[in-house]
Amino acid sequence: MVSLQTIRANNASLKTLGPELVAVFGTFSLLSPYVCLTVGGTSGIGETAAREFVRHTLAPRVYLIGRSEAQASRIVSELSKLNPDGKVSFIKSDISLLRGVDKACDEIKGKESRVNLLFLSAGILTSKGRDETAEGLDKKFSLHYYSRMRFIYNLLPQLNAAATSSTDANNDGRLSRVVSVLSPGREGRLLLDDLSLKSNYSLANCAAHACTMNSLAVGELAASNPETSFIHAYPGAVKTNADREFGPLVRLAISLLMLSFWPWVVPLPECGERHVYAATSTAFPPKAAGGKEAEKAAVGADGVKGSGAYLVHWDGSTCGNEKILSDCKSKGAAKKVWEHTLEVFEKICGQEGGKY
Numbered sequence: 132m133v134s135l136q137t138i139r140a141n142n143a144s145l146k147t148l149g150p151e152l153v154a155v156f157g158t159f160s161l162l163s164p165y166v167c168l169t170v171g172g173t174s175g176i177g178e179t180a181a182r183e184f185v186r187h188t189l190a191p192r193v194y195l196i197g198r199s200e201a202q203a204s205r206i207v208s209e210l211s212k213l214n215p216d217g218k219v220s221f222i223k224s225d226i227s228l229l230r231g232v233d234k235a236c237d238e239i240k241g242k243e244s245r246v247n248l249l250f251l252s253a254g255i256l257t258s259k260g261r262d263e264t265a266e267g268l269d270k271k272f273s274l275h276y277y278s279r280m281r282f283i284y285n286l287l288p289q290l291n292a293a294a295t296s297s298t299d300a301n302n303d304g305r306l307s308r309v310v311s312v313l314s315p316g317r318e319g320r321l322l323l324d325d326l327s328l329k330s331n332y333s334l335a336n337c338a339a340h341a342c343t344m345n346s347l348a349v350g351e352l353a354a355s356n357p358e359t360s361f362i363h364a365y366p367g368a369v370k371t372n373a374d375r376e377f378g379p380l381v382r383l384a385i386s387l388l389m390l391s392f393w394p395w396v397v398p399l400p401e402c403g404e405r406h407v408y409a410a411t412s413t414a415f416p417p418k419a420a421g422g423k424e425a426e427k428a429a430v431g432a433d434g435v436k437g438s439g440a441y442l443v444h445w446d447g448s449t450c451g452n453e454k455i456l457s458d459c460k461s462k463g464a465a466k467k468v469w470e471h472t473l474e475v476f477e478k479i480c481g482q483e484g485g486k487y
C-alpha cells in the first residue's frame with residue numbers, strides 16, 4: 132500500500148518543481164502548463180481527480196468531457212477559483228457513441244498539439260441488459276471499453292507529442308500518461324469469438340470483458356507507444372453519483388450497503404488524491420524510460436518492472452488476476468482484443484461508417 136503521506140508528498144511536488152529540478156526528479160519534467168483531459172469529469176472519480184490535479188499543478192489546461200452542462204458549469208467555476216492561473220473548459224458530447232468521441236477529439240486537436248494526461252472514467256451503473264447504441268455496441272460496454280480506446284487511439288499523436296515536448300522551445304512537461312478507471316484485479320474469462328458480446332451478453336460477461344480488455348489493451352498500447360504510460364486503475368468502493376440511473380429504493384439500499392462497509396469505503400477526496408498520484412508518480416514510467424527508472428518502477432501488467440502498462444489497485448499497489456491474465460497470454464488474447472478493437476473502429480468510424 133502506498134501511504135497517504137507518500138501520495139500527498141508526490142502531489143505537492145507537482146507545483147514546486149522548477150526546470151532546474153528536472154534531472155533530480157527523473158523521467159518527467161513536470162513543468163506547466165499541463166494539458167489534461169478528464170473524460171467523465173462532470174461527476175464522481177473524474178471530478179475529484181480533476182480537482183486535485185488543478186489544485187496541485189501550475190497553470191494547467193483541463194478539459195472535462197461529459198453531457199451535463201449544469202454539472203460542468205458548477206465544476207468549471209469552482210476549479211477556476213481554486214487555481215486562477217489554470218484554464219478549465221467543458222466539451223459536451225455523448226461518448227457512448229464512437230462518433231461522439233471523434234467529435235470531442237476533433238475539438239481538442241483543434242486547440243492542443245499535445246495532451247499530457249488522458250483520464251478516462253466515464254461509465255454507468257445499470258442493471259439493464261444489452262442496450263444497443265445506434266452504432267450497434269452495448270452502451271455500458273462502449274463507455275467502459277470501446278469509447279475509452281477510441282479516445283486513446285485518436286489522441287496518440289498528442290500523447291506522443293507531450294512525451295517529447297521538453298526538447299521544444301517552450302520546455303514544457305514530458306508527462307504522457309493514460310489512466311482508465313475501472314476494475315483491474317477483476318479480470319474474467321474472455322469469449323474470444325464474441326468479444327463484443329453480440330450473442331452472449333450478460334452483466335457478468337460485460338463486466339469481465341470490459342475489465343479484461345482494458346487490462347490487455349494497456350499492455351498492447353504500451354508495447355507500441357513506449358514513450359507513454361498506460362494505467363488501468365481500480366478506485367475501490369467510492370460513494371459517487373454512479374447510482375443515479377436507479378430508483379430511490381435501490382439508491383437507498385446502495386447507500387445503506389456503503390454505510391455498513393464504511394471502513395472499506397475510500398473517501399472521494401482521497402480517491403482524487405490517489406488518482407493524481409497514479410497519473411503523475413515516477414513509480415509508473417513509460418517503457419522507454421528503462422535503466423534506473425525501470426529498476427525503481429512498479430511491476431507492469433506483464434510482470435516486468437517498468438514495462439509501461441500498469442494495473443493499479445485503489446491503494447497504489449499493483450494488482451491483476453494472474454491466472455486469467457496468464458491464460459490470456461497463452462492464447463494470444465491481447466493481440467486478438469486489439470485487432471477486434473480496430474475492426475470495430477473501422478466498421479463504425481471508417482469511410483463506410485455504420486454499425487458493428
Ligand SMILES: NC(=O)c1ccc[n+]([C@@H]2O[C@H](COP(=O)([O-])OP(=O)(O)OC[C@H]3O[C@@H](n4cnc5c(N)ncnc54)[C@H](OP(=O)(O)O)[C@@H]3O)[C@@H](O)[C@H]2O)c1
Pocket residue numbers: 170171172173174175176177196197198199200202224225226227252253254255274275312313314365366367368369370371372373374
Ligand atoms: N464508484 C465506485 O465505487 C466504482 C468502483 C469501481 C469502478 N468504478 C468505475 O469508475 C468509473 C467512474 O465511476 P464514478 O463513480 O465516478 O461514476 P459517476 O459519478 O457516475 O461519473 C460517471 C461520469 O461518466 C460520464 N458519463 C456517463 N455516461 C456518459 C455518456 N454517455 N457520455 C458522456 N459522459 C458520460 C458522466 O457525465 P455526464 O453525466 O455529464 O454525462 C460522469 O461524469 C465508472 O466506469 C465505474 O464503473 C467506480
